[in-house]
Every structure is written in structure tokens, then in C-alpha cells.
Amino acid sequence: MTHPWLSGPAPTGRLPRPRLEERIHNLLSSQNMCVLATTGPDGPLATPVRYYPLDFAVMFTAAPRSPKMRNIAADPRVSLGVFAPLVGLASSRGAQVFGTARVLDPDDPDRPGYWAAFRWENEHAERGRPLTDPPRDTLVVVEADRIVYTEHWLRRDGFAPRQTWRRRPQSG
Template sequence: MPLTNPWLAGPTPELDLPREQLEDRILNLLSTHNVAVIATVCRDGSPAATPVRYSSLGFEIFYTSWNDSVKSRNLRRDPRVSAGIVAPLVGQASNRGAQLFGTARTLERDDPLADRYWEAMRWQSDHVERGRSLHEPPRDPLTVLTPTRILYTDHWLPRTGHRPRQTWRPAPA
């Protein structure tokens, strides 16, 4: 049987990507996809994972959610959150995605901090799908996930001598 992806065979490289290249790859993934699975912590400590359609601004992702949804109630009690974003998988060589770990906060529509995110939110397509007017922006709150760590996976990276899993953390202030 022919070996179609020889860089996947043998030892895994241990080299880190330069920070700028890692950030470019993460930002590309976040801006070219729009579905994440958000994991929150239930009252009993068990996880609750929910798919959401998100937008991104830098390394933050954000989505609309009703205040009485399970994920919103969980985040009010415990703001720790994780999100998984994955590119379509065709085979081992196309394995690419990110896990974001951090905290989330909810911004009500009238919160001045929400304006920055609403400007980046692609709400118009939702309104068109639902037959709503494009002259009336949503009034829903936004949930913003701010990562403290991102685990980026890309099984194409060994071709360049880099390990397939890379960890990003915000630059020190």
C-alpha cells in the first residue's frame, strides 16, 4: 500500500512555530469557520456542550444567547468555558482545529462594550434566514469568550518540521 502522507510517519517533530505564524494560523481558522462547540460547567460539575454559530474579533469568539439558556445560566454561575472549532476532516493529514480555554462574559445589547462586538457580528444573515428586517438589529445579549490558552492542532505542520499541536497564550502585559 502506498504511503500517501509520509510526513505523518515516523517521529513527531518537537519544534514550536514562531508566535507570529501560530497567531496567523489561529486567526485564519477563527475567521474562516463559524461553528464552535461551547462547553460550560453544570451545577453538578458535569460538562454541557452546545454548538453555536460564532463570530470572531482577534482571538475572542462571541455569539448570541438568551439569558435563560442552559449555557448562559451555567456561565453566570461559573464563567469558565471551553470551545472547540474544527475544520472539515477528510483524513489524518487534514486534521486542523483549535480548543479555546478561558472565561466568558455576557454583554447586554445596551452595554457600550457590546458595540465593538456587534459591529463584527454577522447578524444580517440570521435576520435574512428568519425573514426579519435588516433595519432592526438584534436585541439579544452577546456572550464573549476570552481565551487564556488556545491549543491549535494542524497535522500538516510536521511537513515543515513543527509539531502538530501548538499552544498559544496571550502575550504578557
Template sequence: MPLTNPWLAGPTPEGVLSREVLEERILNLLSTQNLAVVATVNRDGSPSATPVRYYSLGFEIFYTSWDASVKSRNLRRDPRVSAGIVVPYVGLASSRGAQLFGTARTLAPGDAVEYWEAFRWQSDYAERGRSVDEPPTDPLTVITPSRILYTDHWLRRTGHAPRQTWRPLPDQR
């Protein structure tokens, strides 16, 4: 049987992408997807994972959430968070996604102006029969990554490792 993607066979390459190329790939992923699974820490230390629709601004992702939700309560107690973002998977060659590790903070609407400008809330409001003339009053939760593990098996074609790690520069924190 012929191999569809022969570059997937053999040892995994170890090449490291330049920072510029890795950042471009991560930003492309964050901008072209909109579903993340956000994992928080329950009071007893167990994980709680919840799918959310997110938007991005730079390397941060953000979403709305009720203050009474489990994830919001967990983040008030412990801001450590992980978020997984994946592209629909049809085989190893298409395996692409990112895991964001960092902290989350919830902002009141008045403190989140720059984020609300990047949040396409009007479609939600129209779908729910709410006026698109009245801006949101919901809090926004912003995840700021301290590390991103980017996965893209297509990188193997060019001799690069399929998993690459990004960390912010000191001035990006």
C-alpha cells in the same frame, strides 16, 4: 501500498512555531470557520457541550444566546469555558482545529457595539423574516481565551509539532 503522506510516518516532530506564525494560523482558523462546540460547567460539575455559530474579533469568539439557555445559566454561575473549533476532517493530514480555554461574559446590546459590528446578523434576520433595519437586541456572549491549543497535522511537514499552545501576552489580557 504507497503512502499518500509519508511525512506522517515516524516520530512526531517537536518544533515550535514562532508566535507571529502561530497567531496568524489561529486567526485564519477563527476567521474561516463559524461553528464551535462550547463547553460549560453544570451545577453538579458535569460538562455541558453545545454547538454554536460564532464570529471572531481577534482571538475572542462570540455568539448570541438566550439568557434562559443552559449554557447562559451555567456561565452566569461559573464563567469558565472551553470551545472546540474544527475544520472538516478527511484524514490525519487534514486534522486542524483549536481548543479555546478561558472565560465568558455576556454583554447587553449597548455594551457590545464593537462585537455587533463584526457579527453578520442581517442574514439571520432575513432568514427569520425580521427587518434588517432594526439592530439586534439580543445579548452577546464573548469568550476570551487564556490559552489556545492549536492543532494542525500539516505542520509535521516542516518539522513542527502538530499541537502548538498560544497564551496572550500580559498586555493582551
């Protein structure tokens, strides 16, 4: 048995919020692909997308007429699956991010705050576009309302392998 702490019933301990947030931030910032789940007139759609994180937001660009954008227009509630490569049960680490997708056009006043964290230069370099000319692509932002984080390594320290984070209500 490689990891004896994986046998038996899973612990039920809750990870303190600051530690959970640190682990979620680590996962989101160490990966760059997720699976976006949307629902539209033809039913569910799961689409791999390259993303960039900003705190508990996940951002990506999309062609305005793509199936995922049509689905977001019909129902902006989405889920994103982010996961690290799996070697075995002990390495299992991922998150389900639930939120509402916001489509930010190039002139949206909220766009600059998100766009500053979007590493568009990589894609421009791949396409041979000048780095002096930032794109005006449609930016989709999903601010997490809830994140279900899974990491089996937490069992070793007496914590449940599945932890839930919820956005705190805005004080008004």
C-alpha cells in the same frame, strides 16, 4: 503511504508566534460553528453554537434562560472546540479555545466594539426580520486566554502538530 512525513515520531519544533497567530486567525475566520463546553450544577454541557470571530475572541448570542447561559452564570470559565472538516490525518486542523465568557447586555458599553464584527444580518434575513432593526440579543464574548492549536500538516515542515498560544499580559 500518501504522506510519508506523517510516519515516525512527531517533530517538536515551535511555530513562531506570528505564524501561529496567522493559522489560528485563518481557522477561526474560515469556520462558523464550535462546540461550547460549560460546567454547571448538573455537570458538563457541550453545546454546538454558531460563532463569529474578532481577533482572538469568539462571540455568539444565546437565549438568557438557556442551559449554557445558566452554566456561564455559575462558572464563566469555558472552552470552545473549533475544527475544520476532517478528510484524513493530514487535514486534521482545530483549536481548543480557553477563556472566560462575558455576557454583554444590549446597553453594555463594550458591546459596540464586538457587535460591529457580528454578522447579525444573515440571521435576520433567515427569519424575515428587517435589516433596519439590529437585534438586542444577549451577546456572549469569550476572549481567549489560551489556545491549543492542532494541525498535522505542520509536521511536514518540522513543527509539532500541537502548538499553544497564550495571551500576553497587559502592560500597565
